[in-house]
Amino acid sequence: xxxxxxxxxxxxxxxxxxxxxxxxxxxxxxxxxxxxxxxxxxxxxxxxxxxxxxxxxxxxxxxxxxxxxxxxxxxxxxxxxxxxxxxxxxxxxxxxxxxxxxxxxxxxxxxxxxxxxxxxxxxxxxxxxxxxxxxxxxxxxxxxxxxxxxxxxxxxxxxxxxxxxxxxxxxxxxxxxxxxxxxxxxxxxxxxxxxxxxxxxxxxxxxxxxxxxxxxxxx
Amino acid sequence: xxxxxxxxxxxxxxxxxxxxxxxxxxxxxxxxxxxxxxxxxxxxxxxxxxxxxxxxxxxxxxxxxxxxxxxxxxxxxxxxxxxxxxxxxxxxxxxxxxxxxxxxxxxxxxxxxxxxxxxxxxxxxxxxxxxxxxxxxxxxxxxxxxxxxxxxxxxxxxxxxxxxxxxxxxxxxxxxxxxxxxxxxxxxxxxxxxxxxxxxxxxxxxxxxxxxxxxxxxxxxxxxxxxxxxxxxxxxxxxxxxxxxxx
Numbered sequence: 084x085x086x087x088x089x090x091x092x093x094x095x096x097x098x099x100x101x102x103x104x105x106x107x108x109x110x111x112x113x114x115x116x117x118x119x120x121x122x123x124x125x126x127x128x129x130x131x132x133x134x135x136x137x138x139x140x141x142x143x144x145x146x147x148x149x150x151x152x153x154x155x156x157x158x159x160x161x162x163x164x165x166x167x168x169x170x171x172x173x174x175x176x177x178x179x180x181x182x183x184x185x186x187x188x189x190x191x192x193x194x195x196x197x198x199x200x201x202x203x204x205x206x207x208x209x210x211x212x213x214x215x216x217x218x219x220x221x222x223x224x225x226x227x228x229x230x231x232x233x234x235x236x237x238x239x240x241x242x243x244x245x246x247x248x249x250x251x252x253x254x255x256x257x258x259x260x261x262x263x264x265x266x267x268x269x270x271x272x273x274x275x276x277x278x279x280x281x282x283x284x285x286x287x288x289x290x291x292x293x294x295x296x297x298x299x300x301x302x
Numbered sequence: 303x304x305x306x307x308x309x310x311x312x313x314x315x316x317x318x319x320x321x322x323x324x325x326x327x328x329x330x331x332x333x334x335x336x337x338x339x340x341x342x343x344x345x346x347x348x349x350x351x352x353x354x355x356x357x358x359x360x361x362x363x364x365x366x367x368x369x370x371x372x373x374x375x376x377x378x379x380x381x382x383x384x385x386x387x388x389x390x391x392x393x394x395x396x397x398x399x400x401x402x403x404x405x406x407x408x409x410x411x412x413x414x415x416x417x418x419x420x421x422x423x424x425x426x427x428x429x430x431x432x433x434x435x436x437x438x439x440x441x442x443x444x445x446x447x448x449x450x451x452x453x454x455x456x457x458x459x460x461x462x463x464x465x466x467x468x469x470x471x472x473x474x475x476x477x478x479x480x481x482x483x484x485x486x487x488x489x490x491x492x493x494x495x496x497x498x499x500x501x502x503x504x505x506x507x508x509x510x511x512x513x514x515x516x517x518x519x520x521x522x523x524x525x526x527x528x529x530x531x532x533x534x535x536x537x538x539x540x541x542x543x544x545x546x547x548x549x
Binding site: 228229232233236237238239242245246248249250252253256257260277281288292295296299300302 | 436439440442443446447450451453456459460463464466467468470471474475478479481482
C-alpha cells in the first residue's frame with residue numbers, strides 16, 4: 084500500500100518536474116543570498132555555513148508542504164482515499180515519504196556542493212550531508228501534520244509556517260549543531276543519535292496525528 | 303444524593319455558573335493584587351545587588367509561570383474536547399489561548415525591562431528566554447489556526463491537534479534550547495538568582511502569582527461566556543436570555 088502511494092506520487096512529481104526543481108532552486112537561491120548580504124569573507128562564511136544551509140533547508144521543505152495533500156484534495160482523490168478501506172496512517176506515511184523523496188533528497192544531494200561555496204572542510208561536508216539526511220525526513224513528517232490541518236484554508240501557506248516552524252526548532256538546533264560540534268573537534272555522534280531519535284519518534288507519531296488531522300479537515 | 307457531574311458540561315448551564323463565579327474571582331484577584339503590589343513596592347526590602355530594579359520580578363515571574371501553566375491547561379481541555387467531543391472543553395481551550403499568549407508576551411516584555419538595567423542588554427539568547435519566545439509562537443500558532451477556520455467544530459479539533467503536538471514538543475524544545483545554549487556559551491549572564499530570597503520578596507511573588515491566577519480565571523470565564531453566546535446564538539435559551547425571560 085505504502086509502495087503504491089509512493090510510486091504514484093513519484094510518477095506525478097516526475098510528470099510535473101518544475102515543482103521539484105522550484106524547491107531545489109529556492110534552496111540554492113536562499114543559500115547564495117547570504118554571502119551577498121554579509122560579505123564574502125571565508126572565515127565568516129565557514130562559521131555560518133551549517134546554520135544558513137539548515138535554515139534554507141527548513142524554509143524550502145516548509146514551502147513545499149502544501150503540495151503533499153493539496154492537489155489530491157483539489158481533484159477529489161483524497162476524499163476517495165479517505166473512503167477506501169485501507170489504513171489512513173499507512174497512506175499518509177506513503178505520501179510523506181514521497182514528499183521527502185521529492186523535496187528532501189535533492190536538498191541533501193545539493194548541500195555538499197553549496198557547502199563547498201561556503202569553504203567548509205571535507206569532514207564538515209560529510210557531517211552536514213549526513214545531518215540533513217537524518218533531519219529532512221523529520222521535517223516532512225512534522226510538516227505533514229501542519230499540511231493536513233491547514234488543508235483548504237484561506238492563507239494556508241502563511242499559516243502553515245506559523246504552525247510548523249516552532250516545531251522545527253529542535254531539528255534545526257541539532258542538525259546545525261552536528262556540523263559545529265564536528266568542526267570544534269567534539270565529534271557529532273551525540274547529535275546524530277538525537278536526530279535519529281527525533282526521526283524514530285516522528286515516524287511513530289506523525290502518521291497518526293496527520294491521519295487524525297486529515298479526518299478533521301475533510302469533515 | 304447523587305450529583306450529576308456532567309450538568310455543567312452543558313454550555314447553557316455553565317454560562318450561568320460562570321456568571322455566578324466571576325464576581326468572587328474578581329474580588330479575589332483585586333485583593334491579591336493590592337496586597338501583592340503593597341508588598342512589592344513597600345514591604346519587600348531593596349535588593350543589595352540589584353537595587354530597586356529587581357521589583358519587576360513581582361510581575362515577571364508570575365507572568366512566566368502562568369504562561370507555561372496555561373499552555374498545559376489549554377492543551378488538556380483541547381484534548382478532552384477532541385477525545386470526548388465535549389463542546390465546552392474546546393470553548394474553554396480557545397478562551398485560555400489569548401490570556402496565555404498575553405502572559406507569555408508580558409514575561410518577555412518585563413524580562414527585557416529587567417535585563418536592560420541588570421545585564422545591560424534587552425535580550426540575550428538565554429535558554430529560558432528563547433523557550434519562552436517559542437512558547438509565545440506556539441500560542442500564536444494555535445490562535446491563528448483557529449481564526450482561519452470558519453467552522454467552529456473543525457477549528458476546535460484542529461486547534462486540539464496542534465496544541466497536543468505542541469505539548470509533546472515543549473519539553474523537547476526546552477531541552478534542545480538549553481543544550482544549544484550551553485554549547486554556544488553565548489550569554490555570560492545567568493538568570494539564576496542568589497539561592498536565598500528575603501521572605502517578603504518570596505511571599506510578594508507568590509501573592510502576585512495568586513493574583514495572576516485569579517485574573518486568568520476571571521478573563522477565561524468571561525471569554526468562555528462570550529464564546530458560548532456566540533456559538534449558541536441560534537438556540538432557544540439564548541433568545542430567551544435576550545428577551546429577559548431567563549435570569
